[in-house]
């Protein structure tokens with residue numbers, strides 16, 4: 634082991650941060666580019682199912698709040714693309730990887746948002762699951778990613794409350810609204826739990842990610858944490874958990890759950906979910922339609938640079 638690798642290992646051991654100019658193993662860099670770029674793509678693609686309800690939000694306030702949330706998600710994507718750029722990949726390469734299917738984005742965004750209650754379920758469950766993971770990632774070993782997570786978590790926590798507020802309005806509203814809230818919970822419960830990724834034993838990257846302290850808690854640990862605190866929120870709403878086996882287990886000190894439908898998960902991850910095609914087509918179209926904005930920004934930057942010089 635040379636002195637560079639030794640210095641890297643010591644930083645990891647002491648739970649200090651690796652910074653962009655520090656030496657790092659090539660595999661560590663590649664691992665982070667894969668994860669961070671996929672995270673960035675998730676933030677940006679995640680704007681689509683919510684954007685679907687912007688023009689149909691039930692009040693001006695609801696519309697304003699949803700718009701602010703969607704803008705935040707775009708901002709999260711930008712922070713994360715910038716984090717990945719510090720690792721030596723360009724934004725253009727990342728977008729190409731998304732468009733060719735080389736890079737993934739979270740499975741959850743391939744499910745449709747059919748009605749307003751779904752916007753509540755997305756904010757509550759999807760952002761709730763994302764925060765559970767991201768709070769843990771605040772301690773990740775790569776400095777720029779860890780610091781980005783601190784800010785993102787603050788905003789995500791507002792998003793989770795936005796979703797829960799909608800769920801409260803629906804669940805405590807008319808019987809029809811309560812039925813819509815239950816239906817949204819039924820459809821989003823299992824997909825939200827599968828956001829945490831495959832079980833630890835089937836997770837290809839977890840073991841190395843934990844050695845490098847990129848991941849602080851495993852997929853299953855985070856999923857269980859999310860189930861444990863969300864069940865109480867379901868009870869408060871007066872709704873029913875869609876999983877009949879979700880019962881408190883005195884021995885483990887956690888809620889049990891039914892086996893997940895991993896065939897469905899891998900089907901969605903591999904491009905065959907209900908909205909995969911639509912999400913990618915929309916992203917490609919927006920990217921092409923907005924080419925002139927990138928060109929104008931680049932021309933302006935060049936001009937400003939020339940003036941400064």
Ligand code: 3HC
Nearest residue numbers: 672675676738739740760763827828829830836837838839
């Ligand atoms: N959706 C799509 N692909 C998934 C997935 C999911 N929910 N869970 C796992 N996978 C993929 C992995 O990317 C990997 O594929 P790859 O080798 O082609 O990259 C494969 O399945 C094996 O899974 P692993 O468990 O081995 O993968 P990881 O160790 O990377 O763990 C993860 C997966 C927990 C999602 C991890 O990558 C992670 O923590 N990522 C950062 C957080 C993130 O991306 N969150 C997205 C959620 S949405 C969001 O944040 C937006 C917010 O506004 C709601």
